[in-house]
Amino acid sequence: MKRNDALLEPFEALCREKGLALTVQRRAVLKDLAPRKDHPTADQVFESVGPQVPGLSRTTVYRVLDSLAKAGVIQEVGHLGTAMRYDPRVQRHHHLLCVECARVLDIEDPRLDALKAPTGTGFEISDYSVYFKGRCPDCRKKRPR
């Protein structure tokens, strides 16, 4: 058994559970992503995996990452779609994201405005924001669970 197989196993189990076929390409992407802590872009994964899997296309890496994320095997990070969004409010506040319609709501909650920044990271922290993910009232009405 190769060195990374133990690390890969939970991911593959999750794929089977979700009915995602375990193709050579999916395994290769997972094997590359699993140990990484740098939150790579699709392109970075492609650059890193590509050479090891002859014929692997960039498109496939995009599709594999997308399907894995939709199935909950991996996660997309800090991103609300492809385009940058702007907010006229500069003071500290937090956000509610609808995972279905991508709507973003501001929320005020004094309890969230006094979180302690983590220490020992060497970072000089200037601000923070909490992002809640969920389904908005409209989407819940349209497609109840």
Added chain:
Amino acid sequence: MKRNDALLEPFEALCREKGLALTVQRRAVLKDLAPRKDHPTADQVFESVGPQVPGLSRTTVYRVLDSLAKAGVIQEVGHLGTAMRYDPRVQRHHHLLCVECARVLDIEDPRLDALKAPTGTGFEISDYSVYFKGRCPDCRKKRPR
């Protein structure tokens, strides 16, 4: 004095303070963005402002939003550059973002793992994550304040 001028004033004051010229275009963008709560993209602002300011170009809207954000007059929302990023970790954890080099670090902090979700929003909340912004150790060393 028109209806929105009171709303606009703090933004314009901030522009003067930061040395940003108050052009017709900047005023138009600010006037459009100021009352909005939907976190629009640059294109959405352009669609909405464009018709009112003949000759206003899309490029300018991008540049105006960028300069306003860099000056701290408005804010960019939940976005780490243009490309989507992926994380192999699906369990709850939080992030440290370097605003200079765009590096993203995972952080573990049990104190952050038990935040109360806001109530009364009608959202069905499934998860959340805290994003801290700051300057990483490397960037602090390279360009100390």
Added chain:
DNA sequence: CTCCGTGCAAAAGGTTTGCACTGGT
């Protein structure tokens, strides 16, 4: 008067799509 800010056009990313083929299950 001097630059910063702008418009236009073109390029540079990043991502998605149509279609035919192939390989998991």
Added chain:
DNA sequence: ACCAGTGCAAACCTTTTGCACGGAG
């Protein structure tokens, strides 16, 4: 054998850049 998944190429969308002109300070 069936259908999900793939490769390729082209389209698409968002953002950036070069250059010349014009208006705010």
